[in-house]
Amino acid sequence: MLYIQQKLMLLILIITVVFSHPNYVESIDAENVPDQVPSPAPPVTKYVAVADDYFNDAVFIGDSRTEGFKMLSGPLNAVYLTSIGLKVDTVAVEALSEVPFKKVFIMLGINELGWVYSELFIEKYGELIDNIKKIEPQAQIYIQSILPVSRERSESDSIYNNENINKYNELIQQMAVNKNIFYLNVAECVTDEEGYLYSDASTDGIHLNKKYCDQWFEYIKTHVVFEQ
Amino acid sequence: MHKPRIIIVLILIAVMMIFTSCRNNDNDYDLNENNLDLNVSECADKLKENIPFEDTITAIDDKMGIAIYQLNTEDVAEQKVYVSTGATAEQIAVFEATDDNAAKRIETAVLQRITEQIESYQDYLPEEVPKLSDPFLMVTGKYVILCVSDHNEDVEVVLDKYYGF
Numbered sequence: 001m002l003y004i005q006q007k008l009m010l011l012i013l014i015i016t017v018v019f020s021h022p023n024y025v026e027s028i029d030a031e032n033v034p035d036q037v038p039s040p041a042p043p044v045t046k047y048v049a050v051a052d053d054y055f056n057d058a059v060f061i062g063d064s065r066t067e068g069f070k071m072l073s074g075p076l077n078a079v080y081l082t083s084i085g086l087k088v089d090t091v092a093v094e095a096l097s098e099v100p101f102k103k104v105f106i107m108l109g110i111n112e113l114g115w116v117y118s119e120l121f122i123e124k125y126g127e128l129i130d131n132i133k134k135i136e137p138q139a140q141i142y143i144q145s146i147l148p149v150s151r152e153r154s155e156s157d158s159i160y161n162n163e164n165i166n167k168y169n170e171l172i173q174q175m176a177v178n179k180n181i182f183y184l185n186v187a188e189c190v191t192d193e194e195g196y197l198y199s200d201a202s203t204d205g206i207h208l209n210k211k212y213c214d215q216w217f218e219y220i221k222t223h224v225v226f227e228q
Numbered sequence: 229m230h231k232p233r234i235i236i237v238l239i240l241i242a243v244m245m246i247f248t249s250c251r252n253n254d255n256d257y258d259l260n261e262n263n264l265d266l267n268v269s270e271c272a273d274k275l276k277e278n279i280p281f282e283d284t285i286t287a288i289d290d291k292m293g294i295a296i297y298q299l300n301t302e303d304v305a306e307q308k309v310y311v312s313t314g315a316t317a318e319q320i321a322v323f324e325a326t327d328d329n330a331a332k333r334i335e336t337a338v339l340q341r342i343t344e345q346i347e348s349y350q351d352y353l354p355e356e357v358p359k360l361s362d363p364f365l366m367v368t369g370k371y372v373i374l375c376v377s378d379h380n381e382d383v384e385v386v387l388d389k390y391y392g393f
Contacts, residue, residue, distance in 0.1 A: 064352070068314040076291050084314070084345075085352040203283050204315035210286045 046227040053077070054221070058103040061091060063111050065147060065207060073213035087111045088124040093131045104132055105220065107144040107186070109168050110206070114159040122171045129179050142224065143176045145169045145187040147216070151196040153205025160206060162195055182224075189219035264369050266391065271373065272308035272322040278386045279379050283312040285320065297321065297337050303330035305370075317345055317356040321374040334372045338365065342376070366393065 055075035060066055063086040070080045079099050081091065088108050106128075112121045125143075132141060146165045148154075154161040169187065176183035190212050192198050197205065201212040208216065276285060293309035294301055306324040321338065325331035342360055349356040364375040364383040375383045387393040 064314040071288050071292055071296065071311050072286055072313075076289060084348040202315065203313065207283075207312075207314035209284045209313050 047222055048225045048227060049222045050225050051221075054224070055103070057101055058105060059096060059099070059101045060105045062086065062105075062107040065110065066107055068207050069213045069216060072208075072210040073217045075217075085111055088121060088128055091128055093128060093135070096132065096135050101136060101139060103140045103142065103224075104136075105142045105144060105184070107146065109146040109172065110160065110165070113164045113168065118168060118171060121168065122175050125172070126175055126179065129175075129181065141179075141181040142184045142220075143172055143181060144184045144220075145172065147187050147208070148191050148195060148197045150199060150202060150205035151194070152199075154196060166195075184220065184223055186216055186219050189215050264371065266322075266324065266371050268306040268322045268324045268371070269308045271387075271391065272310060272320050274386055274390050275320050275322075275375055275383060276310055279320075279375065279377050279382050281312070281316075281318050281377055283316040283318050285310040285312050285318055293321065297334070297341050299323075299334060299337050300330075302326065303333050317349055317353070317360050317376055319374070319376045321372070323372040325370040325372065328370055331367055331370045331372050335365070335367045338372065338374050368393070 052075045055078040058075070058078045059081060060070065060074060060078055061081045062069070063082065064084040066074075066080070067082040067084060070082055074080070079101060081093075081095060086108065091108075108125065108128075109121065115121050129141060129143075132139060146169055148162050148165055149157070149160050154163075165187075173183050173185075190197055190201055190208065197208075198212065201208050203209075272287075288296075288309050288311055290304075290307055290309075293299075293307050294304065296309070296311070303325055304323055305326050308320075308322050310320040312318045323331070323334050325334050342363055346357055346360045349360060359376055359378050362380065364373070364377075364380045366373045366387075373387070377383070384393075
């Protein structure tokens with residue numbers, strides 16, 4: 001018995017030694033780890049700048065800020081559905097039935113910052129989008145982020161401040177994803193390093209002067225069409 | 229003996245009246261509406277430079293000027309319009325109409341826009357309503373001059389100084 005056991009142990013030992021040889025076992029160390037397939041680099045969106053005539057079949061919908069944009073810098077041949085104090089639930093969207101359009105640019109929200117329920121704002125914004133789609137199902141819809149306000153305004157106003165604006169912009173961005181429409185972060189072109197509207201952009205911290213309306217338009221022109 | 233004195237006095241009075249009826253100012257325009265020749269752009273610029281507006285006001289494209297006042301293009305020979313950023317209701321609009329009747333139509337359109345702005349600003353920025361409710365609006369011959377600000381008296385001073393209105 002003992003002789004058989006010894007043979008078995010010897011056999012086991014031999015097998016162990018043989019299969020422990022480097023030729024049979026790949027050592028697990030970093031140098032022998034097969035090269036991982038590199039992850040593809042995140043795609044870089046390359047935009048193509050458009051000219052003013054790109055907006056000949058565009059509609060701009062917005063409040064007093066867009067009204068200012070219209071007068072100071074906006075494309076002259078676009079259609080504007082703008083008014084002072086305009087809100088998501090006061091847009092006369094039926095007026096769009098009277099005009100041909102292929103693109104819609106919307107910026108709303110600053111007049112609703114004081115609403116008790118932000119969910120209501122998004123709900124109404126969503127309804128507006130749905131109504132536009134009913135009128136022109138093929139229209140490209142661009143939702144613009146709400147522009148920031150100045151430091152002075154933000155720090156002194158319990159409603160019109162960047163904390164509220166940023167919160168609304170997150171909701172707007174998510175809605176754009178849910179509705180499968182474009183989200184244009186125009187706010188970034190007029191925001192300083194600390195997240196405020198540039199100090200020389202406005203006399204009241206809210207409404208932009210021509211220089212910054214020009215920048216706003218320039219951002220739109222360089223962020224609406226991208227290379228396929 | 230008094231008669232010659234009286235005659236001299238009458239002559240002096242007549243001479244004084246003649247001199248005071250003629251102004252010695254190169255900038256004066258003929259107040260006869262039919263002969264008025266106003267440089268519209270210059271007039272708007274003078275108002276912009278001399279009125280202390282609260283907001284930044286900027287000249288806009290003629291096409292936009294026609295659009296915001298909803299004018300008939302055929303009625304407007306020349307124009308210059310300044311608008312604010314939206315922070316206030318301040319504005320300047322100086323028009324040369326094609327004729328006196330066109331000027332009246334422009335005046336009507338301008339007043340309509342002012343009325344609409346009062347309605348909009350009522351809830352949005354009620355502090356702007358007073359200046360909209362009392363705009364400086366002058367129609368003289370084929371010229372229409374609008375200025376919305378808190379400084380109507382200054383507007384009168386400017387127009388008097390440069391144009392003799």
